[in-house]
Amino acid sequence: MGSTILYNKNTLEILKCQRKPYGSSGMPSFKAICMSARIPEDMISELDICTINESLSTKDAKEKLRLINGEPLPKPFLQIKSNKVDVLKFKIIVEVKNKLESDLFDFVKMSINGVEFSIDLNNGIGNKIIEAEEPDKYIIKCRDDRFFSYPLEVVVVG
Amino acid sequence: MDNHRLILKSNINEGYIKAEDEQGNYSLWDGDGLRFFKAGFPSIPFWYNKKIAFGIAEHNEYVDLSAGKWDRPPSVHLAASNFPVYLSSKSGQGQVLDIGIDGPVTTNGFRVRARLNALGSQFNFNQERRVVAESGTKTFLLFYSNNDYNCNRIIINYTMVHYEKSSYYSGGKLITPNSNAVTRLELRKRNPDGSWSHISNLEGALSGSHEWNITDTADTGILTPGSYGVRLLAANNQTAGRSGDTWAKTQSNNITFFFAGETEAATGEVVWIAVENSQ
Numbered sequence: 001m002g003s004t005i006l007y008n009k010n011t012l013e014i015l016k017c018q019r020k021p022y023g024s025s026g027m028p029s030f031k032a033i034c035m036s037a038r039i040p041e042d043m044i045s046e047l048d049i050c051t052i053n054e055s056l057s058t059k060d061a062k063e064k065l066r067l068i069n070g071e072p073l074p075k076p077f078l079q080i081k082s083n084k085v086d087v088l089k090f091k092i093i094v095e096v097k098n099k100l101e102s103d104l105f106d107f108v109k110m111s112i113n114g115v116e117f118s119i120d121l122n123n124g125i126g127n128k129i130i131e132a133e134e135p136d137k138y139i140i141k142c143r144d145d146r147f148f149s150y151p152l153e154v155v156v157v158g
Numbered sequence: 159m160d161n162h163r164l165i166l167k168s169n170i171n172e173g174y175i176k177a178e179d180e181q182g183n184y185s186l187w188d189g190d191g192l193r194f195f196k197a198g199f200p201s202i203p204f205w206y207n208k209k210i211a212f213g214i215a216e217h218n219e220y221v222d223l224s225a226g227k228w229d230r231p232p233s234v235h236l237a238a239s240n241f242p243v244y245l246s247s248k249s250g251q252g253q254v255l256d257i258g259i260d261g262p263v264t265t266n267g268f269r270v271r272a273r274l275n276a277l278g279s280q281f282n283f284n285q286e287r288r289v290v291a292e293s294g295t296k297t298f299l300l301f302y303s304n305n306d307y308n309c310n311r312i313i314i315n316y317t318m319v320h321y322e323k324s325s326y327y328s329g330g331k332l333i334t335p336n337s338n339a340v341t342r343l344e345l346r347k348r349n350p351d352g353s354w355s356h357i358s359n360l361e362g363a364l365s366g367s368h369e370w371n372i373t374d375t376a377d378t379g380i381l382t383p384g385s386y387g388v389r390l391l392a393a394n395n396q397t398a399g400r401s402g403d404t405w406a407k408t409q410s411n412n413i414t415f416f417f418a419g420e421t422e423a424a425t426g427e428v429v430w431i432a433v434e435n436s437q
Contacts, residue, residue, distance in 0.1 A: 020213070021212060021221065032267060033220075036218060
């Protein structure tokens, strides 16, 4: 188990996460992971690697992890809940969990059925009342890559 | 359980260990590896693999075996692991899984190819660039395929490329700039490090000097499979002492790139197994 993460030292962006093979091999080297990510020669000095114990794909690593001082840490989890307020009206409640003391989040970018909006956060908590135009199924997603989150499905009935 | 005598021999000079039973069955372990010979079949070894590794790799991933200190390049076996198998956005095209090894397999590793390809993809380009005539010759990029496409043939159809000179008044006279443009369609190939290599200028396609409309087709013929891009360049020539504007533009939907063969539509993951054979 384990993976090597290639990231940009300046932006802390995760570029590639490569899983350790089993058997007669080891953790992917810096050179190998740069080859995997097709990094041009002149960019290599801006990059570095770190390792994690989990076996993650690049997509999963980008979704779930962030880098702080070169250390891979879980992204804060954004919990999304909803309450019915009135007919065709409901409240979206968001709460940031697993955040560090140094984390300051003023807002979070969200979407409802693909339409983007933001919710202001106060101490990691925020809410927004949504008035639906018609009864339907609404998918609420976090569109902010600072957080890891699961989408919420809200069914509004007339 | 019967008791059997086992003869164990080792030869330091020749570097082997041999274990043989009373019936003549024996195993031999030397620098070539470990194998077993049944009695009476001295030329038919049953080989035992020296090294084995396996894992999951994404498209384009270079699997690193260097830490395993392999003596021989392995044979590599791949199977689809995590793939999109149908894209509705490519519903008009056949879609195939393309799994394989790109480049050589060495003792240090190998590069995995794991993608969903769409067959015979077609793209339309329509861009307009205004180029200002200056003294001498200046080259302008008119348009380019903004992605590279994995394919083995590119056919370009276009109906018109239009150069339009903007006349202007100077000293009470209507002046038409004495400028024209020479266009060049360039085929480029994407390198593994992300840079581009010039492959060729496509003959018969937009090549030469044009002031007005042209219609033509360019066909690269069969190419080595790879990632290709195309760009159209215009060199604007202007007679010294006269200045003005030249519009170089392609008209609506007039250039169609047909990337024949298989074009990458999505990527996936494969399970790989690398086995170092003993001989």
